[in-house]
Amino acid sequence: GDSVTQMEGPVTLSEEAFLTINCTYTATGYPSLFWYVQYPGEGLQLLLKATKADDKGSNKGFEATYRKETTSFHLEKGSVQVSDSAVYFCGTGTASKLTFGTGTRLQVTL
Amino acid sequence: KAGVTQTPRYLIKTRGQQVTLSCSPISGHRSVSWYQQTPGQGLQFLFEYFSETQRNKGNFPGRFSGRQFSNSRSEMNVSTLELGDSALYLCASSLEDTSYEQYFGPGTRLTVT
Numbered sequence: 001g002d003s004v005t006q007m008e009g010p011v012t013l014s015e016e017a018f019l020t021i022n023c024t025y026t027a028t029g030y031p032s033l034f035w036y037v038q039y040p041g042e043g044l045q046l047l048l049k050a051t052k053a054d055d056k057g058s059n060k061g062f063e064a065t066y067r068k069e070t071t072s073f074h075l076e077k078g079s080v081q082v083s084d085s086a087v088y089f090c091g092t093g094t095a096s097k098l099t100f101g102t103g104t105r106l107q108v109t110l
Numbered sequence: 111k112a113g114v115t116q117t118p119r120y121l122i123k124t125r126g127q128q129v130t131l132s133c134s135p136i137s138g139h140r141s142v143s144w145y146q147q148t149p150g151q152g153l154q155f156l157f158e159y160f161s162e163t164q165r166n167k168g169n170f171p172g173r174f175s176g177r178q179f180s181n182s183r184s185e186m187n188v189s190t191l192e193l194g195d196s197a198l199y200l201c202a203s204s205l206e207d208t209s210y211e212q213y214f215g216p217g218t219r220l221t222v223t
Contacts, residue, residue: 036214043114043200043214044153089153097166098143098202098212102152 002027006090006101013080013108021075021104023064023090031092033057033066033073038087038103047075047088080108112136114215116201122221128189131218135182135203142184143212144176147198156199159184188220196222 007022025033034049034057048057053068062077073090085108091100115134123129135142143166144156155168159178176186182203188195198219202212 034211041216043216044202045214046211049211093212097155097158097168098145099155100145100153 002031002092002099004090004092004099004101006104009103009105011104011106013106015082015108015110016079019075019077019080019084019106021088021090021106023073023075023101024071025073025090025092026071027092027099033064034091034093035062035064035073035075036089036091036100038089040086044089080106082108082110084108114201114203114213116215116218118218119216120219122223123191124223125191125193127191128187129191129220130185130187131199131220133184133186133201133215135184135201136213139203139205139213140182141204141206142178142182143202143204144184144186145200145202146170147200147217148196153200156186191222193222196220
């Protein structure tokens with residue numbers, strides 16, 4: 001079955017630092033890839049998505065590019081803010097079944 | 111438009127009991143999925159319903175079951191609760207039957223003692 005591997009957390013950064021969270025996947029067919037974010041006490045929210053190879057998803061300053069050759073979908077942001085502190089989940093979806101990574105907790109400090 | 115709502119938000123049960131959790135999807139959404147979130151296993155897919163039919167099922171024992179009603183509201187049931195069932199149970203709804211863009215509710219925190 002599908003699987004997603006993302007870098008272990010927690011990741012602690014100072015405000016305005018550069019963020020990379022690595023994510024690789026295995027899946028059959030041509031899956032969509034996405035990043036969801038979970039803020040404390042809340043449910044998951046879709047952060048960005050990509051539906052085919054070389055697509056770049058972007059939202060709120062975050063970006064990720066669908067790399068089929070390396071089966072990766074790394075999340076990046078050029079300058080993180082304290083408000084970005086949350087847990088980030090990489091995942092792959094086909095039909096209505098989503099497979100998530102274990103999540104990476106990001107803590108941004110002043 | 112109201113988001114996905116889940117009731118109750120918190121629940122404490124004893125081993126061996128059963129529990130029913132409820133999910134109301136966003137109006138117009140016909141697909142409802144359920145996930146279990148634990149610190150050790152992360153987010154794991156339980157099952158997905160579309161138009162009252164279970165279309166996908168994860169690798170959970172038969173103690174976990176669900177259903178969907180004609181108004182798209184969904185319930186999941188766990189029978190003979192075990193300590194390991196303590197988790198945050200998340201419901202998500204989507205507009206189209208093959209949409210990966212799911213909208214999540216806040217979850218029900220189940221504690222089994």
